[in-house]
Amino acid sequence: MGRPRVLSRERIRDAALMIIDRGGLGELSMRRLAAELGVQAASLYKHYPTKDDVLDDVASQIITAVDISAFDTDVDWPDALTAWARSYHGALVSHPNLVPFLASGPGQRDESLRIADAVHGGLTRAGWPPRESTLIGEAVRSLVLGSTFGSFSRRLADDAEVYRGKYPHMGQAHLLRSKASQIASASFELALRAFVDGLRVQFAEVEDRRKRRSTPV
Numbered sequence: 001m002g003r004p005r006v007l008s009r010e011r012i013r014d015a016a017l018m019i020i021d022r023g024g025l026g027e028l029s030m031r032r033l034a035a036e037l038g039v040q041a042a043s044l045y046k047h048y049p050t051k052d053d054v055l056d057d058v059a060s061q062i063i064t065a066v067d068i069s070a071f072d073t074d075v076d077w078p079d080a081l082t083a084w085a086r087s088y089h090g091a092l093v094s095h096p097n098l099v100p101f102l103a104s105g106p107g108q109r110d111e112s113l114r115i116a117d118a119v120h121g122g123l124t125r126a127g128w129p130p131r132e133s134t135l136i137g138e139a140v141r142s143l144v145l146g147s148t149f150g151s152f153s154r155r156l157a158d159d160a161e162v163y164r165g166k167y168p169h170m171g172q173a174h175l176l177r178s179k180a181s182q183i184a185s186a187s188f189e190l191a192l193r194a195f196v197d198g199l200r201v202q203f204a205e206v207e208d209r210r211k212r213r214s215t216p217v
Helices: 009-023 030-037 051-064 077-093 096-104 110-126 130-149 177-214
Strands: none
Touching (some): 030 051
């Protein structure tokens, strides 16, 4: 008979994420986590004092995967912003059940502050005023969290009779559920492109104002 696997923070964290992915945040408890790992709940407390500590570590693991390296290169700010948003979205879209915790959990995690610092620094170096840099970072966060929180198409019924007659413009709505993942991905890309394109226009205005201020009258 083989020796039991050593209990570690990594094993506990991975098991917690698996429970959340499978059944949602409400399914996670220290007792449920212990059962998943085949151990007594008391043994978990040697590694994590509370369930919230487990959740914080799970959240940190997900956020650590977000790539912000483009802000440390010579890449133009629209491309750096797009790369960050896509990486952020990719890290969260595989774990939508964790998004409510990420949206409401503490913002003082080292990983979150590291990202905020890189984004703000990259945008201000590119020429955005500090205030706008802050707003842009928050707007991307809202866009990503909102797009991964849940899919409207995924919640539609796959029975055409539900919509026929009552909703004249939704005659094909029953087909959308099977394409929910593709629709969610395309919708995010559409929103991201529109957002960045709008920022390009605003940035041109920022540059124009800066030039006017620096031109002697």
